[in-house]
Amino acid sequence: MASTHQTSTTVLIVGCGTWGSSTALHLARRGYKNVTVLDPYEVPSAISAGNDVNKIVEQGTWRLIMSGCILEANAGRHTIVGHRGEDASVSNRVVLEATAAWQTDPVFKQYYHATGVVIAATQPENVEELYESERATPDNGYKRLESAEDFRKTMPEGVLTGDFPGWKGWAKKDGCGWVHARKALMSAALEAQRLGVKLITGSPHGQVTTLIFEENDVKGAVTADGKEHRAEHTILCAGANAPQLLDMKNQLRPTAWTLAHIKMTDEEVELYKNLPVLFNVERGFFMEPDEDNHELKICDEHPGYCNALPHVDDKSTYVSTPFAKHQIPLTSEQGVREFLRETMPHLAERPFSFARICWCADTPDRGYLITSHPDYPSLTLGVGGSGHGFKVIPTVGGYIADCMEGKLDERMKRTWRWRPETALGRDWTAVQGRMGGSYKVLDFTDVKADGWTAIVSKL
Incomplete structure (x- = not known):
C-alpha cells in the first residue's frame, strides 16, 4: 500500500525515453500519484536510441550496441566483468536483475526473443579480446567458428551467402536473444x-526549455509554451539533451549511431524468422526482420558521431547538440553495404527503405550517472546510458527511484556518483573501446549537404 508521502509527493520527470519511461513505471508501481513526465517528442521519441525495432544486450563485456543488444539469460553466471568505472559487483547485480525482469515482468517479457547469437571479429x-571478454568456451555454450562455411551453417540455407573474409567467432544457441526495443x-x-x-509530450507543451532554479535548488521545469511545471522532486532523464538543461561539467558527450532497413519479401521474412543475432564487433550486426513492417535492420559498427566536435583549445564549453534525422551519412551506408557484402551479398545492393540516427550520452568511463545533484537537493539525475542503457529498461527506473528516495544501494551510489573529476581534460574524440568504420569519432558538421542518403521513408 502506498504511503501518504508517496500519494501526495509531486514528481516531475524530464524525458520519456528509455530511462524516463522506466522511472515513471517504477514510481507508479510504488504508489506515487502525482508524477508528470515531459518530453519534446511523442512516445517513442524521435531521437531516443530506445526507439528501435530491436536491441541486443551483451552481458559479458557490458557493452550495448546502439541498434541492438545481446541479452544473456543465464542468471547463474556470477563472474560478469564490470564496465570501466563500475564496481564489478554492481554490474553483476544490475545484469542479473535486468535478466530476470526481461523474463518475468509482464510489461517486458513478451518482447524478449531467445534466439541465440553469433559473435565475431576479424582483426x-x-x-x-572477444574470446576473453565473452569467455567463449564450450563450457559456456559456445561453438568455435573458423570458416565461412561454419558461419553459414549457423542459419538456414539461403540466409548467409557471403564469404566472411577473415571472420573468426563463436555461436551460442541458448540463453541469448534480442528484444523489441520500441x-x-x-x-x-x-x-x-x-x-x-x-x-x-510533443512540442511545445512537453518541450522543456529550462529547469526552475530557485533557493539553491531545482523546483521543476518550464516548457516552450511558457508553462511552469513545479514539483517537490525533479528527475532529469533527458539523455543526450541533458547538457542543454544542466551544466554536466563535461560528464556527458551526446553521441549518435546509425541504422538502416531494407524491405523483405514474405518468403524472406519466413526464412529469416527466429534467427540468432549476428554481430561482428568491427563490421556491424543484424537481427530478424521486424514483425510489423517486414524490414531487416542492419547497423554498421563505428565509434559514433558527434555534432560539432570542439577545437583543441575550446573544451570547456562543449555541447554536442542532438537532432532528429531519418537519414544517415553516405559513409555509414557504405559500412552497412560492406557488412552485407561479407555476410549476405544477395541483399547488398537492395535499396534502403528506412534509415535514422539515434542518440545516447557517454560518460568518460561509460558508467551511469544515477545520483542526487550535489548542489540541488531536489534534483535526481538518471543519465549517462553510455551505449549500454537500454538493456536495463525493466529495472533502471527502480534504481533511479531509490536514489530519489535516498535509499540507493551504497555500492551503486558510489559507482554512479556525480564525478566531474573524471571529465577533467576530457578527450572528446576518444573511441572509448568502440571499433569499426574509421575507428574514430566522426563529426556531423563534416558531412556535406549531399553526403546523406535520400530515402523516402514509408514507416
Whole structure:
C-alpha cells in the first residue's frame, strides 16, 4: 500500500525515453500519484536510441550496441566483468536483475526473443579480446567458428551467402536473444500512464526549455509554451539533451549511431524468422526482420558521431547538440553495404527503405550517472546510458527511484556518483573501446549537404 508521502509527493520527470519511461513505471508501481513526465517528442521519441525495432544486450563485456543488444539469460553466471568505472559487483547485480525482469515482468517479457547469437571479429587482437571478454568456451555454450562455411551453417540455407573474409567467432544457441526495443519502451510508458502518470509530450507543451532554479535548488521545469511545471522532486532523464538543461561539467558527450532497413519479401521474412543475432564487433550486426513492417535492420559498427566536435583549445564549453534525422551519412551506408557484402551479398545492393540516427550520452568511463545533484537537493539525475542503457529498461527506473528516495544501494551510489573529476581534460574524440568504420569519432558538421542518403521513408 502506498504511503501518504508517496500519494501526495509531486514528481516531475524530464524525458520519456528509455530511462524516463522506466522511472515513471517504477514510481507508479510504488504508489506515487502525482508524477508528470515531459518530453519534446511523442512516445517513442524521435531521437531516443530506445526507439528501435530491436536491441541486443551483451552481458559479458557490458557493452550495448546502439541498434541492438545481446541479452544473456543465464542468471547463474556470477563472474560478469564490470564496465570501466563500475564496481564489478554492481554490474553483476544490475545484469542479473535486468535478466530476470526481461523474463518475468509482464510489461517486458513478451518482447524478449531467445534466439541465440553469433559473435565475431576479424582483426586477431579483436578476436582474442572477444574470446576473453565473452569467455567463449564450450563450457559456456559456445561453438568455435573458423570458416565461412561454419558461419553459414549457423542459419538456414539461403540466409548467409557471403564469404566472411577473415571472420573468426563463436555461436551460442541458448540463453541469448534480442528484444523489441520500441515496443518495450512504449509498453513501459503506457503502463505508467495506465497507473496514473501524466504524460505531456510533443512540442511545445512537453518541450522543456529550462529547469526552475530557485533557493539553491531545482523546483521543476518550464516548457516552450511558457508553462511552469513545479514539483517537490525533479528527475532529469533527458539523455543526450541533458547538457542543454544542466551544466554536466563535461560528464556527458551526446553521441549518435546509425541504422538502416531494407524491405523483405514474405518468403524472406519466413526464412529469416527466429534467427540468432549476428554481430561482428568491427563490421556491424543484424537481427530478424521486424514483425510489423517486414524490414531487416542492419547497423554498421563505428565509434559514433558527434555534432560539432570542439577545437583543441575550446573544451570547456562543449555541447554536442542532438537532432532528429531519418537519414544517415553516405559513409555509414557504405559500412552497412560492406557488412552485407561479407555476410549476405544477395541483399547488398537492395535499396534502403528506412534509415535514422539515434542518440545516447557517454560518460568518460561509460558508467551511469544515477545520483542526487550535489548542489540541488531536489534534483535526481538518471543519465549517462553510455551505449549500454537500454538493456536495463525493466529495472533502471527502480534504481533511479531509490536514489530519489535516498535509499540507493551504497555500492551503486558510489559507482554512479556525480564525478566531474573524471571529465577533467576530457578527450572528446576518444573511441572509448568502440571499433569499426574509421575507428574514430566522426563529426556531423563534416558531412556535406549531399553526403546523406535520400530515402523516402514509408514507416
